[in-house]
Amino acid sequence: MKANKKTIGLLIYFGLIALPIYWMLNMSLRTNASILGSFVLFPFDATLRNYIKIFTDASWYMGYVNSMIYVTINVLISLSVALPAAYAFSRYRFLGDKHVFFWLLTNRMAPVAVFALPFFQLYSTLGLLDTHLAVALAHCLFNVPLAVWILEGFMSGVPKEIDETAFIDGYSFPRFFVTIFIPLIRAGVGVTAFFCFMFSWVELLLARTLTVTNAKPIGAIMTRTISATGLDYGLLSAAGILTIVPGALVIWFVRNHLAKGFALGRV
Amino acid sequence: MEKWENNKAWFLILPVFIIVAFSSIIPLMTVVNYSIQDIWGPGQSVFVGTEWFREMLANKRLHDALWRQFLFSGLVLLIEMPLGILIALAMPKKGWKVSACLVIIALPLLIPWNTIGTIWIIFTRPDIGLFGAAINNLGIAFDHTARPLDAWITLMLMEVWHWTPLVTLLAYAGLRAIPEVYYQAAKIDGASAWATFRYIQLPKMRGVLTIAVLLRFMDSFLIYAEPFVLTGGGPGNSTTFLSIYLVKIALLQFDLGPGGAFSLIYFLIVLLFSYLFYQVLQRAGKGEKV
Numbered sequence: 001m002k003a004n005k006k007t008i009g010l011l012i013y014f015g016l017i018a019l020p021i022y023w024m025l026n027m028s029l030r031t032n033a034s035i036l037g038s039f040v041l042f043p044f045d046a047t048l049r050n051y052i053k054i055f056t057d058a059s060w061y062m063g064y065v066n067s068m069i070y071v072t073i074n075v076l077i078s079l080s081v082a083l084p085a086a087y088a089f090s091r092y093r094f095l096g097d098k099h100v101f102f103w104l105l106t107n108r109m110a111p112v113a114v115f116a117l118p119f120f121q122l123y124s125t126l127g128l129l130d131t132h133l134a135v136a137l138a139h140c141l142f143n144v145p146l147a148v149w150i151l152e153g154f155m156s157g158v159p160k161e162i163d164e165t166a167f168i169d170g171y172s173f174p175r176f177f178v179t180i181f182i183p184l185i186r187a188g189v190g191v192t193a194f195f196c197f198m199f200s201w202v203e204l205l206l207a208r209t210l211t212v213t214n215a216k217p218i219g220a221i222m223t224r225t226i227s228a229t230g231l232d233y234g235l236l237s238a239a240g241i242l243t244i245v246p247g248a249l250v251i252w253f254v255r256n257h258l259a260k261g262f263a264l265g266r267v
Numbered sequence: 268m269e270k271w272e273n274n275k276a277w278f279l280i281l282p283v284f285i286i287v288a289f290s291s292i293i294p295l296m297t298v299v300n301y302s303i304q305d306i307w308g309p310g311q312s313v314f315v316g317t318e319w320f321r322e323m324l325a326n327k328r329l330h331d332a333l334w335r336q337f338l339f340s341g342l343v344l345l346i347e348m349p350l351g352i353l354i355a356l357a358m359p360k361k362g363w364k365v366s367a368c369l370v371i372i373a374l375p376l377l378i379p380w381n382t383i384g385t386i387w388i389i390f391t392r393p394d395i396g397l398f399g400a401a402i403n404n405l406g407i408a409f410d411h412t413a414r415p416l417d418a419w420i421t422l423m424l425m426e427v428w429h430w431t432p433l434v435t436l437l438a439y440a441g442l443r444a445i446p447e448v449y450y451q452a453a454k455i456d457g458a459s460a461w462a463t464f465r466y467i468q469l470p471k472m473r474g475v476l477t478i479a480v481l482l483r484f485m486d487s488f489l490i491y492a493e494p495f496v497l498t499g500g501g502p503g504n505s506t507t508f509l510s511i512y513l514v515k516i517a518l519l520q521f522d523l524g525p526g527g528a529f530s531l532i533y534f535l536i537v538l539l540f541s542y543l544f545y546q547v548l549q550r551a552g553k554g555e556k557v
Binding site: 006007009010013014016017018019020021023024027035036039041077080081082084085087088089091092093094095097100104105106107109110111112113114115116117118119120121122137138140141144145148160198201202203204205209219222223233236237240243244247248251252255 | 269270271272273274275276277279280282283284286287289290291293294295297298301354356357358366368369370371372373374375377378379380381382385386387389390394395396397398400428432485488489491492495496509510513514517518523526527530531533534537538540541
């Protein structure tokens with residue numbers, strides 16, 4: 001009896017989670033005239049017109065391409081610099097290690113709005129404004145510390161004897177690191193890549209500030225639609241649904257690490 | 268694990284150091300630079316000392332935004348913590364249902380923040396939104412674009428919808444770490460469900476819940492994209508939080524001096540909390556009671 005009450009409560013909660021998303025899905029399948037003309041709970045006049053428009057109009061679909069490009073660059077940069085650093089933090093004691101670690105964490109918690117203006121100035125001075133690299137580098141502000149922290153957690157779970165044995169066997173450090181150590185923590189690398197992907201994908205403020213047209217992310221294109229008069233709700237909803245898809249797809253792969261990753265990830 | 272002592276490890280963290288310095292120290296120094304000068308054109312500036320800081324600290328709108336921010340973060344904690352724990356307690360303990368629940372619960376966390384705002388605009392609009400239309404049909408006027416209270420209610424609903432899953436995930440991780448023998452002992456003692464919760468589960472979850480409280484506080488304190496999309500800070504200034512106000516000053520009005528001073532004040536407040544957070548985490552990591 002008690003278990004049933006719990007299940008019912010959970011199902012209601014899941015319903016509440018799904019309801020707003022369902023509503024956007026509903027809107028995305030209807031034309032703007034239909035949305036404004038009649039209020040229906042189910043899209044009887046469903047059409048894929050909004051999705052077709054997004055996939056055929058370069059000013060829309062390039063937004064997804066741009067987001068994908070800078071997110072990918074960001075994940076690659078974050079992982080490649082964070083892997084050796086996380087190894088150092090997990091294996092060695094050195095001058096100022098704790099302070100550097102704390103300093104990294106403060107960047108994870110920095111108000112992004114604080115950095116918007118100086119980033120704008122810095123990247124325009126360097127001529128990087130409106131490039132994918134600018135956004136990718138800017139997102140390193142919070143993703144590199146995040147990557148270091150998550151990887152350090154996974155690396156500390158690997159016994160040090162493995163390193164010692166490999167060095168006795170005559171492995172050089174780079175060879176040991178790439179051929180033995182990284183494969184050992186590949187789950188950790190996957191989880192880290194996932195969270196870097198996520199936080200770069202969901203961020204809007206920096207991406208919007210640092211781009212004008214060539215590297216404009218989908219989020220900025222969507223907000224622009226909102227400020228325009230007579231906005232197209234159907235199109236906006238379709239664009240929104242498409243931004244949810246990548247996260248919804250990859251979530252399955254990390255479901256067993258979700259809780260741990262989020263505990264560390266939002267630091 | 269005993270660590271090796273070797274200062275050459277610095278070479279391994281050098282790339283991280285350089286890249287974070289590039290995206291953190293240089294911009295921060297730029298902000299410091301702005302905050303102590305009056306800049307009215309390229310190469311034209313004058314040193315003004317602490318004038319901008321005094322101006323910003325006395326700025327009524329900054330005070331308003333700050334109190335609004337604390338109120339928002341406080342409400343977020345009051346609602347999301349109990350709700351998140353309650354949901355975690357109701358979750359199944361093993362089997363495929365756990366994975367299914369986790370995936371559904373985590374879904375809102377993975378939606379881009381501006382899409383979150385968009386979802387809630389569409390959901391709560393009085394003419395086309397399911398929620399807005401339903402409330403208006405009940406005879407209650409509801410319009411988040413016109414009435415501050417409605418804007419706040421919408422924002423809180425969105426925030427609770429978006430981030431309660433994080434509390435749930437953390438609380439659930441904490442609950443799973445409690446050994447089964449504790450429950451068996453409670454059962455033998457004939458403890459009620461409330462007593463089990465109060466004297467076993469709650470104390471055992473103290474570590475993760477501390478993390479959850481601090482994370483939720485920090486995140487809600489830095490909120491930008493969702494209210495920016497949903498309300499744009501309005502109606503009036505009723506939902507203008509610190510980040511929104513800062514972006515208004517720094518990027519829209521391009522007031523470099525006041526914007527710089529504001530940035531540093533904001534950053535120092537957050538730094539204070541992150542220090543507290545780090546201390547708590549360090550102690551939690553050593554297995555001491557937090």
